[in-house]
Amino acid sequence: MPVVDENAAIRLQDVSFRWPGRSGFGFEVSHLEVARGQTMFLVGPSGSGKSTLLSLICGIVAPDSGRVEIDGEDLGALSAARRDRLRAERIGIVFQMFNLLPYASALDNVLLALAFAPGRRRRLKGREREEALRLMGALGLPSSLVATAPAAELSVGQQQRVAVARALIGDPGIIIADEPTSALDAAAQSAFLDILFDLVGDVGATLLMVSHDERLAGRFDRVASLTEIARTQMAHTGRSSAEAA
């Protein structure tokens, strides 16, 4: 029985998972831990099991065996509904692109993060709108732009910043970013990371960012390679990536 580290925000131990279906993609992680308040960068080329790992951490799927813990809570022991709730309360997610509902305003997109998270809502004490506007202001988005115009009218860079505001609002504690800069050009990438680190640092949130682009790794507390942490396997070939490598 491994010692539970109370300071771990995210912890995976002896996890194995296979997507249902014949061509199910197999995925194994023996150990991964992200300490609370830490910023971690995971390098992973496509096919390295990135989205499977994120699905496990976010509780979208449950592992076939092993433990996935968020703030010390084992997701495997929770029902799907409780996992959804936990994700809503504790994790903010920034996708590669297409983060926003294009027809809704940026403001509504940010407030959507609170729809399933009464705990995050409570923390804001009825000042949800103000906080959303404050965050977007801090991210350099003018309030005239975010309140009414549909999100589809924003530039890609602006949309990514709205996604950061959505991930941060109500202080969920953990931010998961899945290639958040890959749709941006080099200058915008740097500016985006500056602003992300500022805000994450302000609230002391844990940040786990996954990307194939190693050049971004410089400013993170920890850097690891997904291919070293995880073994993937295609069901129909039975060949594991570790053996191939």
Next chain:
Amino acid sequence: MILLRLAYRSLLNRRLTAILTVFAVALSVALFLGTEKVRTGARASFADTISGTDLIMGARSGGVQLLLYSVFRIGNATNNVTWQSYRDIASRPEVAWTVPLSLGDSHRGFRVLGTTDAYFEHYRYRGGRPLAFAEGGRFKDLFDAVVGADVARELGYEIGDEIVVAHGIASFTKHDDKPFRVAGILAKTGTPVDRTVHVSLEAIEAIHVDWRGGARIPGAEVSAEEVRRMDLSPRAITAALIGVKSRLQVFTLQRAINEYPEEPLLAILPGIALQELWGIVGIAETALSVVSLMVVATALLGLATMILSSLNERRREMAILRAVGARPWTILALLVTEAGLLSLAGVLLGAAMLYAGLFALRPLIDDAFGLYLTIDPPTPRELVMLAGVVAAGLLVSFLPAIRAYKMSLADGMSVKI
């Protein structure tokens, strides 16, 4: 609630397809309700054609055939009833009144009916309503005619106008030597009476005095003045309406007529014959209902297709909702709710279209088909049907909703486009 607001925005974002879908549902619902209205309206006005008559008597043939020519003025009698037989039956003790009917001639596409004043006395429609005169009155002279409301309106007749009766139903030979004068115009009834030209039995006799076998007897023409001095008691009639003194005697009398020894006769109960006839016509009615139900089903399938085809473009929406903590059930509920609201909107719009259509078209339908549609609030039966459409809309939406549910589980933590 932000979710509902976003669901509304999402729908607004797809408003063109959504509006078209609602319209398809609305049109189908309007068609369906309209068919119901026409159906019940037709049935009611059909059953209302004749009332208060206990028996209809004619030469022996089929009951429906007798009803068709005596009441609906459709088709022809194969045989006549001799005046002697008619007098015999009419003088039986059970009989309260009789109305003799003599058919066979026409006037510009309308049937000519020879009868007596008793017709205006005893003919009843729509639950016992008597015939009323819009203008003029009954026959006063031998060559007086009383025309139905449609006849007067379509041919533009007024009291005093002269009309000529043609021999037979579709014939070019005319009784133009003995013209009639319009003495009365009946008020609209919504029955075949509206399309009938009524003359006296004696007048039917008079115009045929110098005819044999469908043509005038050459050299034996009798003028209109001469005919007045002749004996014009009828030799035969086509049918007769009979009222009995007591309802209990209807079957006794019916049997007596059916077993009349001198001549093969037939007596029918109009209510039963009407039902029998409606049983034949009713197949069309059922077909109409089935077709309109099919249209509703098609519209609902269109609704399901619309939602189904929107799923791919909405994968992003669903992934985002999942990412912020929505349960797959929430996504299923959103889709089903959307379908429910669309069907509800369709049903309400359809009902509104129907009532607007009824108000606008009722006079035209009444004019064109003699079909008077009532404008009532929806009946419980119709409300149940409308609720059924919404329920069916919800039901078919489970098809795309379950697919979305599966997709949102399978997509995991990635946004697919």
